Amino acid sequence: MGQPxxxxxxxxxxxxxxxSANFTLYGDLSARINTILRAAVPRVESYSIDECFLDxxxxxxxxxxxxxxxxxxxxxxxxxxxxxxxxxxxxxxxANHVAKSAQRKPGSYPDAYAGVADLASLSPAVLVDVLAxxxxxxxxxxxxxxSDKLQAQxxxxxxxxxxxxxxxxxQDFGVTLARTQRELAGLACMGLEDVExxxxxxxxxxxxxARVYDHDAVREALVSFxxxxxxxxxxxxxxxxxxxxxxxxxxxxxxxxQHHPQRAANLPGATSDSRLVAATVAQLSRxxxxxxxxxxxxxxxxMDLARPVDLQPELFGPATAGNERLxxxxxxxxxxxxxxxxGLGATGWQSTPxxxxxxxxxSPRFTTAFSDLPVAYC
DNA sequence: TCTGGGGTCCTAGGACCC
DNA sequence: TCTGGGGTCCTAGGACCC
Numbered sequence: 001m002g003q004p005x006x007x008x009x010x011x012x013x014x015x016x017x018x019x020s021a022n023f024t025l026y027g028d029l030s031a032r033i034n035t036i037l038r039a040a041v042p043r044v045e046s047y048s049i050d051e052c053f054l055d056x057x058x059x060x061x062x063x064x065x066x067x068x069x070x071x072x073x074x075x076x077x078x079x080x081x082x083x084x085x086x087x088x089x090x091x092x093x094x095a096n097h098v099a100k101s102a103q104r105k106p107g108s109y110p111d112a113y114a115g116v117a118d119l120a121s122l123s124p125a126v127l128v129d130v131l132a133x134x135x136x137x138x139x140x141x142x143x144x145x146x147s148d149k150l151q152a153q154x155x156x157x158x159x160x161x162x163x164x165x166x167x168x169x170x171q172d173f174g175v176t177l178a179r180t181q182r183e184l185a186g187l188a189c190m191g192l193e194d195v196e197x198x199x200x201x202x203x204x205x206x207x208x209x210a211r212v213y214d215h216d217a218v219r220e221a222l223v224s225f226x227x228x229x230x231x232x233x234x235x236x237x238x239x240x241x242x243x244x245x246x247x248x249x250x251x252x253x254x255x256x257x258q259h260h261p262q263r264a265a266n267l268p269g270a271t272s273d274s275r276l277v278a279a280t281v282a283q284l285s286r287x288x289x290x291x292x293x294x295x296x297x298x299x300x301x302x303m304d305l306a307r308p309v310d311l312q313p314e315l316f317g318p319a320t321a322g323n324e325r326l327x328x329x330x331x332x333x334x335x336x337x338x339x340x341x342x343g344l345g346a347t348g349w350q351s352t353p354x355x356x357x358x359x360x361x362x363s364p365r366f367t368t369a370f371s372d373l374p375v376a377y378c
Numbered sequence: 379t380c381t382g383g384g385g386t387c388c389t390a391g392g393a394c395c396c
Numbered sequence: 397t398c399t400g401g402g403g404t405c406c407t408a409g410g411a412c413c414c
Binding site: 047049050051140141143145146173174176 | 410411412413414
């Protein structure tokens with residue numbers, strides 16, 4: 001639940017299996033689950049790395065289908081999962097919370113909801129009981145701040161939020177929570193986004209494994225992040241017109257002088273060419289850091305993203321800058337021979353740069369690298 | 379000593395336009 | 397001395413999500 005490992009008592013830590021974050025692994029398993037779901041129903045929105053919305057409209061025996069889907073996902077991927085059904089996205093998310101809680105915390109909701117909870121089939125009176133048993137902070141779209149503010153106004157449960165005066169919610173919290181309120185009442189305000197919208201920005205940032213006093217190393221890190229960001233950009237067939245950088249000293253070090261500089265600049269044109277972005281980042285990073293300070297985190301973000309076809313072209317020149325075909329070749333080489341097989345000198349080229357992440361508990365890439373497959377001896 | 383890495387939307391206020 | 401009424405765009409900050 002996001003608790004730093006050093007806060008966990010040693011006695012408990014010894015009973016745990018500790019893993020560093022491994023987004024390649026999570027992303028691959030997520031894609032496999034998506035494939036299973038998309039094969040089963042026509043409209044699926046991949047909402048996050050571990051959540052999907054499915055349109056169950058027009059499906060005759062949806063209870064049977066979702067129980068089968070739940071079992072199939074677990075059987076084919078090993079990932080335990082739960083399913084919630086509701087007439088709006090907010091109610092479906094709430095149903096999912098019910099399904100999970102009923103399974104994990106006996107007594108929180110009726111046992112019948114464990115694993116799969118169908119709020120859409122409940123009578124209004126029973127739905128009221130479920131909403132009354134759900135703390136307002138568990139509602140999708142209600143975070144820490146609003147949860148506190150709502151409770152200060154005497155609104156503690158999802159039911160109380162649903163039934164609160166509409167004008168008051170609109171005035172005190174804005175249109176976002178007013179929508180959530182209507183969704184709780186069964187009025188759909190959010191559609192199923194089964195076509196993923198284009199990104200508006202792409203960010204690559206890392207906390208360093210240690211404090212970095214060597215500012216050349218921080219600049220190398222920034223250029224490396226720029227190159228990685230461009231790879232992501234090209235994967236999505238987008239170009240960027242502006243780039244920003246930031247760096248940060250160790251915010252947890254109370255003694256240290258803090259410095260959180262950030263800067264942005266326009267690129268020489270809309271581009272996804274790593275060389276142009278890297279050069280701009282290198283420029284931006286000159287006289288960027290404060291002498292003598294150590295930095296703990298840095299990042300690069302790309303802005304003003306667009307599809308090349310949507311750009312207003314120059315009258316006498318191309319719409320985009322950079323060399324598209326060269327980048328295609330670079331990507332192809334790195335795909336074939338592994339990331340980092342070819343790249344820019346300004347990224348440093350050390351096998352273990354001293355700004356690297358701490359990943360001493362990294363799990364193997366079981367599903368994406370032949371070299372990481374377990375070996376069976378006979 | 380150790381503390382993640384990404385995203386989105388909404389609103390208010392200021393600059394600027396006619 | 398009097399000094400409108402309508403817009404847009406941009407930015408910063410704050411909220412939310414996983």
